[in-house]
Amino acid sequence: MIAALTAAACLAAAAAPSPANIEDPNAEPNHGAVIDRGGIDYAEDVVIVGGSVYVCGQVEDGTRGADASLMRMRVAGGATAVWTSALAGQDHAGAMAVAPGGAAIYTCGTREGVTDADILVIKWSKSGRVIWKRTYDPTSAGYDAGADIVVDRDGNVTVFAIAQAAMRDDWLVVSWTAAGKRRWVRRLTDSPAEESASEMVVDRGGNLYVTGYADRAGKSSMLTVKLSRAGRVLWKRWYLGPAGLSSAGSALVLRPGGGVFVGGLVANSSGGYDAVCVSYTKTGARAVADPAAAGEATAAIEDLAVLTSGTIVGVGWASLDGRMDPFLCSWTVDGHVEAPATIATDHSDEYVAVAADAFGGYCYAGTYAAAADASLIRVTRDSEDGAFWRWLWEGPTPGSQTRPKAVAAKGNVVAVCGDCYSAATGRDQFVMVWRY
Secondary structure, eight states: OHHHHHHHHHHOOOOOHOOOOOOBOOOOOOOEEEESSSSSSEEEEEETTTTEEEEEEEEEESOEEEEEEEEETTOOOOOOEEEEEEOOEEEEEEEEEEEEEOEEEEEEEEOOSSSSSEEEEEEEEEEEEEEEEEOOOOTTTSBOOOEEEOOOOOOOOEEEEEEEETTTEEEEEEEEOTTSSSEEEEEEOSSSSSSEEEEEEEEOOOOOOEEEEEETTEEEEEEEEEEEETTEEEEEEEEETTEEEEEEEEEEEEEETSSSSEEEEETTTTHHHHHHEEEETTTOEEEEEBBBBBBTTTEEEEEEEOTSOOOOOEEEEEEEEHHHHHHEEEOOHHHHTEEEEEESSSOOEEEEEEOOOOEEEEEEEEEEEEETTTTEEEEEEEEESSSOEEEEOOSTTOOOOEEEEEEEEEEEEEEEEEEHHHHHHEEEEEEEEEEE
């Protein structure tokens, strides 16, 4: 059923390093920071560039309003630096990407005006200087927002966005050159139904892949689209699952040998949802891995990673009777699901992000509510050889509500960002960095 997946994954496995047995009973981060500007400060995405970790999001100082932000922490530690868009009004950054060679960092998000919001793209230098800012307004009076951003090896920057107008949300892809000149715009959907743009990736040839959910004949369906570097639609693939009811894509990762893996959820015939992993080759041929069910609960994938062995790891949540629990599963290179696990907790929790490391392992982060009014973050490094570490953090003050947003892994460095809330300090950004 999924032989194409096997052949591609073997290419990665042949060159994979031996798994590293990394044990750390305490797993304390080497460095961390909490950014409190006095207003609503939150983090959305994290990348590792050379010897630095960068985090994008929003900071609010109470005088200027909310600004898109970029924060830098050195991997070796020391003081953090925070820069802002310096735009009037409200704006924020929700995703980020790195230019070839780490020469610059791009963020995408929104800039809110009096009547609507526009797509906002900022190119930053590594020292925090704003090189250029661009907005794009596809609708005259709607909430238009950048969902994800990528940079190809030629330096072209492309944003996957939602264009909202007249109670409709359509997918939009917009591309600029490294100098900030708009190259092309493609509208991928046209429906009065609610739709969601989830994630975008770019391959070595500059081809773009996007996924999320969109309306098809009145049903919410996982949609995956491949575009050329020039913006031409190469293929569109809808997937409603065996029951033909509904589905959604929420995670996207490049597939060894070409194409992508898509993670999300699909409705089953029992009235619930199963976590799903769909494989598309570069030509659009589809293969579906075994469903990852969570018993009577609904299960969904929020993020995917491909390990050096070719194993695909998905993290997300399982819900039964209105309460969410963290959910983790993996698929072998031939598409067989391995031991889907739901971590039972007393309150609603989930895993939100995962990243593969260079040593055969993977790092993932989620929430863990020790009490109804307090939420910790749980960061775990696991591997196929059984070695792992785990860390729990309740935030800068007792009883904080903490929530991770993104995980990055590069070389021997892992970084996690998110935000934390307490009555004493309000809502703040945080970043934590491990080296092993």
